Amino acid sequence: MSRLVSVEPGLEDVKDHLHARGYEVVDMLGYVRPIEAVVYSGEPLENSLPGAANAKNTVLVNAAGLTPEQVAAHLENKLG
Numbered sequence: 007m008s009r010l011v012s013v014e015p016g017l018e019d020v021k022d023h024l025h026a027r028g029y030e031v032v033d034m035l036g037y038v039r040p041i042e043a044v045v046y047s048g049e050p051l052e053n054s055l056p057g058a059a060n061a062k063n064t065v066l067v068n069a070a071g072l073t074p075e076q077v078a079a080h081l082e083n084k085l086g
Contacts (some may be wrong), residue, residue, distance in 0.1 A: 008028050008029055008030040009029050009030065009042050009043070009085055010030045010032065010040075010041045010043075011024055011030065011031050011032070011041065011042060011043045011044075011045060011081065012031075012032050012033070012034045012037055012041045012043070012044045012045070013031055013032070013033070013034060013044075013045045013046075014034045014044075014045060014046045014047055014069075015033060015034065015035060016047070017045060017047055017069055019074050020045055020069055020074045020077050022074070023074030023075065023077070023078060024045075024074070024077070024078055024081070029081070034046065042063075042064065042065060042085060043064065043065040043066070043067060043081055043084070043085060044064060044065070044066050044067070045067045045069050045077055046066070046067075046068060046069065047068065047069045047070045048070055065081065065084045065085060067080045067081060067084070
């Protein structure tokens with residue numbers, strides 16, 4: 007089963023890379039199904055998605071300054 011990851015709009019290179027590595031990637035905005043991880047960039051997540059930063063068992067990865075490969079490595083490390 008693939009891992010379900012929500013990625014902020016504008017991080018298309020990260021979305022493409024994660025999809026190629028077998029992740030199920032969805033757009034962050036408007037997605038309500040429980041997810042395993044959120045990839046975002048820039049301002050703190052709680053400012054753009056109230057409550058998301060406190061979600062239990064959801065991995066948060068700030069992609070600011072990271073390559074798609076580094077984002078994938080963070081996810082693999084945190085999700086196992």
